[in-house]
Amino acid sequence: MTAREDRQDVSDLVVRYATGIDRHDWPLFRTVFTDDCRLDYGEIGTWNGVDAVTDFMELSHAGVQTLHRMSNQVIEVDGDRARARTYVDMVMVGEGSSGVNVIGYYDDEIVRTADGWRIARRRFTSVRLSTFGGG
Numbered sequence: 001m002t003a004r005e006d007r008q009d010v011s012d013l014v015v016r017y018a019t020g021i022d023r024h025d026w027p028l029f030r031t032v033f034t035d036d037c038r039l040d041y042g043e044i045g046t047w048n049g050v051d052a053v054t055d056f057m058e059l060s061h062a063g064v065q066t067l068h069r070m071s072n073q074v075i076e077v078d079g080d081r082a083r084a085r086t087y088v089d090m091v092m093v094g095e096g097s098s099g100v101n102v103i104g105y106y107d108d109e110i111v112r113t114a115d116g117w118r119i120a121r122r123r124f125t126s127v128r129l130s131t132f133g134g135g
Contacts, residue, residue, distance in 0.1 A: 006077040013117045014086050018068035026058050034118045041124040064094045080112040098133030
């Protein structure tokens, strides 16, 4: 594989994360992370392992619709390891059209596995959180 192909595969991995959540496709979502991943989403929570984060996401996204917009990626590949920063603008809408908009970025440590690239470590930094609707 070329460095360009590796960067594209890592970019596709991050989009797969957003697609898995937005479609509530939890089997797809699970393909984003290593089994022993460690995720730190700040005030939202921390998880160790793909089972723990999938369980949380499935429960917290039940009955809501989300839209994750991923942009401005910086991806550095070094052999079978990569680092990526991806900006995210996420909208979550519940009943009555009320919801929340979260803007921030993911810093990921990514490894190449036999099944392709997977996120091993992630830190989410929230820059702005706002609510809407509620009436």
